[in-house]
Amino acid sequence: MSDATIDHDAFEAEQRKGITAWVKENLGGEVTEMERLARWRPQWRVNFTKDGAQDVVFVRGNRPIAGDDDLRFEMDVMMVLEKNGILVPHIYGWIDEPKAFVMDWIDVEDRDPGMFHTAIHAPSSMTEDRWQAMLAYMGHLAKIHDVPVSEFTHIKGMKTLETAEEIALRQTERMYRIGQFTNNIDSSLEFLQLWLRRNVPTHRTEARFLAGDAGQFMSSGSEIVALMDFEIAAIGDTHWDLACFRGRDSVESMGDIPALYREYGRITGQEVDLPVVAYHTANFLQLSAIAALTFMNPHIRGANWIEGVLEYASISRRAFEAIAELQGIPLDDDLHLPEPVEHPWEASGFEKMLVDIAQLPISSAFQEWERDLLGSIPAFLRNYSRYRGWHESETIADIERLTGESYGHAAEADRALMAFIQKSGADRDEALVPLLHRKVLRLSMIIAGTDPDDANPLFHKLPPILG
Numbered sequence: 001m002s003d004a005t006i007d008h009d010a011f012e013a014e015q016r017k018g019i020t021a022w023v024k025e026n027l028g029g030e031v032t033e034m035e036r037l038a039r040w041r042p043q044w045r046v047n048f049t050k051d052g053a054q055d056v057v058f059v060r061g062n063r064p065i066a067g068d069d070d071l072r073f074e075m076d077v078m079m080v081l082e083k084n085g086i087l088v089p090h091i092y093g094w095i096d097e098p099k100a101f102v103m104d105w106i107d108v109e110d111r112d113p114g115m116f117h118t119a120i121h122a123p124s125s126m127t128e129d130r131w132q133a134m135l136a137y138m139g140h141l142a143k144i145h146d147v148p149v150s151e152f153t154h155i156k157g158m159k160t161l162e163t164a165e166e167i168a169l170r171q172t173e174r175m176y177r178i179g180q181f182t183n184n185i186d187s188s189l190e191f192l193q194l195w196l197r198r199n200v201p202t203h204r205t206e207a208r209f210l211a212g213d214a215g216q217f218m219s220s221g222s223e224i225v226a227l228m229d230f231e232i233a234a235i236g237d238t239h240w241d242l243a244c245f246r247g248r249d250s251v252e253s254m255g256d257i258p259a260l261y262r263e264y265g266r267i268t269g270q271e272v273d274l275p276v277v278a279y280h281t282a283n284f285l286q287l288s289a290i291a292a293l294t295f296m297n298p299h300i301r302g303a304n305w306i307e308g309v310l311e312y313a314s315i316s317r318r319a320f321e322a323i324a325e326l327q328g329i330p331l332d333d334d335l336h337l338p339e340p341v342e343h344p345w346e347a348s349g350f351e352k353m354l355v356d357i358a359q360l361p362i363s364s365a366f367q368e369w370e371r372d373l374l375g376s377i378p379a380f381l382r383n384y385s386r387y388r389g390w391h392e393s394e395t396i397a398d399i400e401r402l403t404g405e406s407y408g409h410a411a412e413a414d415r416a417l418m419a420f421i422q423k424s425g426a427d428r429d430e431a432l433v434p435l436l437h438r439k440v441l442r443l444s445m446i447i448a449g450t451d452p453d454d455a456n457p458l459f460h461k462l463p464p465i466l467g
Contacts, residue, residue, distance in 0.1 A: 012365035015042070015098040019059055022095045022102070023048050029055060038369045041066075042098065042302065045105060056105040058089065061098055063231075064302040065294055069156055074231040075101040076155045081230070084147045087140060089226050106218040106226045126253040132222035134255050137215070138264040140227055145208045145238045145268075152209055152235070161207040161235050168200045168283065171212075171234050175287045184293040187417045188316050188436045192286040195323060198426055201237075201276045210234045214241035215248050232287075242272060243280035246322070247288060250314055250460040257463050274465050278326040281462070285319035306376040313444040314458050320437040321462040329433045333461075335441060336451050340386035350382035380447055387446045394442060398435045 020031040029048030037043045042061035062071045078088045089104040152158040161167045176193050179185045212232035218225045245254045261272040296308035324331050357375040362368050392410040399413040407413035452459045
């Protein structure tokens with residue numbers, strides 16, 4: 001049965017049935033309540049009773065676009081970390097249907113969901129307690145990096161790396177190949193991958209275990225309770241993990257990032273190489289931008305299309321900001337939306353979709369936050385319709401100035417830009433980085449319907465680190 005014809009309430013009920021049966025068989029408990037959480041993936045808080053006592057576990061499901069072994073990979077990594085004394089939730093085991101694994105529920109105030117759609121409406125903030133926890137996290141991160149690589153090499157996808165190129169690029173080259181396979185490599189992502197290959201920090205030759213998407217933890221007051229989210233754990237350069245703080249800062253406040261680096265250097269006894277962190281900022285953001293586009297597959301059940309648009313626009317722009325800081329390239333963000341051009345048929349159709357989506361009934365399989373996400377798609381397309389002509393004409397003009405040629409339409413110009421990028425070397429970075437930065441900044445402006453606004457997380461600039 002296709003996603004178009006499936007009974008989604010029945011599907012959710014079947015998943016809950018599988019979780020309930022697993023809890024009874026493996027934990028000896030009777031499920032009393034189950035809540036699906038607002039996240040990128042299916043996840044549930046599951047309350048149950050055992051011998052008259054109340055307990056709760058966290059069930060982490062598979063991403064809609066994940067590979068066959070991706071979720072089990074994360075579980076295996078967390079089990080190794082727990083064995084090595086890292087503060088991760090205890091893993092109880094694997095569920096076949098639905099594909100998920102079960103761990104301790106961390107009973108603290110929930111951290112930010114880490115989604116742009118949420119951050120735009122409720123921006124993240126940094127309390128004093130959370131800041132003290134952030135500083136403490138750097139010690140936990142140092143311990144993660146000290147777990148021997150040999151502890152992980154039995155896990156599929158984890159292997160010892162030898163050369164600086166392997167250490168720097170293994171993660172993004174893999175994601176780049178996925179992007180090519182799914183037809184998701186555009187001119188911006190092509191440039192970023194070529195730039196990363198040209199600028200490998202060749203003096204970084206020590207491979208260590210990485211959290212992969214570092215900076216994610218649960219805290220109570222200033223105390224760290226558990227480290228979370230190891231789905232893109234890897235072997236590589238520790239400075240990749242340090243770069244993650246800059247990458248995540250737009251949706252989840254990381255505080256004074258240079259101070260975090262100083263604390264990590266104090267704990268490890270090794271000064272952080274900030275230009276290498278800048279390189280890996282572009283590296284981490286490149287991987288994340290390609291991933292955001294793969295999440296947008298409209299045919300995959302549960303794929304968060306609008307979050308992919310938001311992430312791609314912000315993440316790829318910030319990757320160019322990382323390169324610009326590292327290479328001293330000036331950027332122009334003094335851009336302004338023109339007056340909107342209304343197209344009556346499109347405007348009326350998108351407005352009708354917004355009205356009808358707002359009236360859709362919610363259920364356990366289609367919650368209010370999911371309805372909001374669905375409604376954000378015609379809202380974005382309505383704005384795109386208003387400003388598409390401006391976006392395309394400005395981009396074509398930029399490309400024509402770069403190449404000295406003329407183009408009849410946006411697709412022709414973008415093909416020419418892709419060809420130009422593929423034959424260009426480092427001497428063209430100063431021209432290409434600002435052009436591509438403007439291109440994705442315009443997309444953010446269309447999404448927001450405003451000029452760049454520092455109060456909107458979609459426009460948050462990359463925190464500088466090089467002084």
